[in-house]
Amino acid sequence: MSSENQLDITLRDIEERDLQILYEHQIDPVSVAMAAFTPRDRDAFMEHWAKILVNPDVTKKVILLGDEVVGDILRFQRGGIEEIGYWIGREHWGNGIASRALTLFLEIEPIRPLYAIVAEHNAASLRVLEKCGFVLIDRNYQADDLPGPDVVDYLLELPA
Ligand SMILES: CC(C)(COP(=O)(O)OP(=O)(O)OC[C@H]1O[C@@H](n2cnc3c(N)ncnc32)[C@H](O)[C@@H]1OP(=O)(O)O)[C@@H](O)C(=O)NCCC(=O)NCCS
DSSP states (O other), rough: OOOHHOOOEEEEEOOOHHHHHHHHTTTOOOHHHTTOOOOOOOOHHHHHHHHTTTTTTSSEEEEETTTEEEEEEEEEEEEEEEEEEEOOOOTTTTTTTTHHHHHHHHHHHOOOOEEEEEETOOOHHHHHHHTOOOOEESSSSTTTOOOOOOOOEEEEEEEE
């Protein structure tokens, strides 16, 4: 058994009480650079999430290490594709948490194909996806509505 499987990681639905820690994760500058994401200010973040929390078409989970919220993982529709995204608090990086959380998420999320859009330089995320069966299908994915700086994006697919 790998060490990832031994982690005490579980997923549960995101609730309003989780939003403050998720907000703090998404304003961390190192994470923002890695994800090539433009963070929302607090008001915009809370407004955005108020809509997500009541949207039944989004699968939205916090990632728990024991009983501590250490990240989040989502499936949502954007640009006509079913996309996943995830974010781990920086103090928890490099411990296998994203890999384990994505494995668990794929067990409860039946929609296929699933897609991930990843900045070319985000080697850790590319590795997590590769380990979970995602395949690189486009090395220069063009989409109008990505919330981030203009970087080269890869599109990966978890086939049906
Ligand atoms: C990307 C992210 C989710 C990874 O989370 P994590 O819990 O540290 O990931 P894991 O520990 O499960 O796995 C990381 C893998 O990438 C590898 N890795 C890390 N940095 C790497 C690098 N610079 N080059 C190559 N591989 C790298 C690790 O060795 C590990 O692979 P392994 O299990 O084969 O050893 C986390 O850094 C994060 O939340 N970043 C900010 C938000 C973000 O980028 N989200 C994804 C947007 S697509």
